[in-house]
Amino acid sequence: MEVSDIKIRRTYDHGRLRAIVSITVGGDLAVHDIKIIEGDDRMFVAMPSRRENGRFCDIVHPITAVARHELERKILDSYLQYQQQQVMGKSLQPAEKENL
Numbered sequence: 001m002e003v004s005d006i007k008i009r010r011t012y013d014h015g016r017l018r019a020i021v022s023i024t025v026g027g028d029l030a031v032h033d034i035k036i037i038e039g040d041d042r043m044f045v046a047m048p049s050r051r052e053n054g055r056f057c058d059i060v061h062p063i064t065a066v067a068r069h070e071l072e073r074k075i076l077d078s079y080l081q082y083q084q085q086q087v088m089g090k091s092l093q094p095a096e097k098e099n100l
Contacts, residue, residue, distance in 0.1 A: 001067050002026045006078040018043060019079055031060055036079050043079075045072040
């Protein structure tokens with residue numbers, strides 16, 4: 001899967017939600033509202049979803065485990081790189097900071 005662009009749209013300091021991300025796949029498809037969540041053991045990526053009959057259902061998601069792992073790795077790597085740049089005082093891209 002060719003992810004041609006990853007944008008960190010908003011970051012959070014409190015709670016488990018760490019960031020909202022948008023990606024471009026193959027230069028042709030944009031996916032918005034991907035969430036980076038701080039889990040008990042590790043950070044993970046939650047794809048855009050909606051609530052239906054009391055459950056959350058993904059709106060878009062990778063079909064295979066390999067594709068999911070690759071996408072998650074690329075998004076988390078981008079987020080960690082973004083965090084490092086923020087610590088060094090250099091912004092890679094604008095992201096709205098949410099301090100709740």
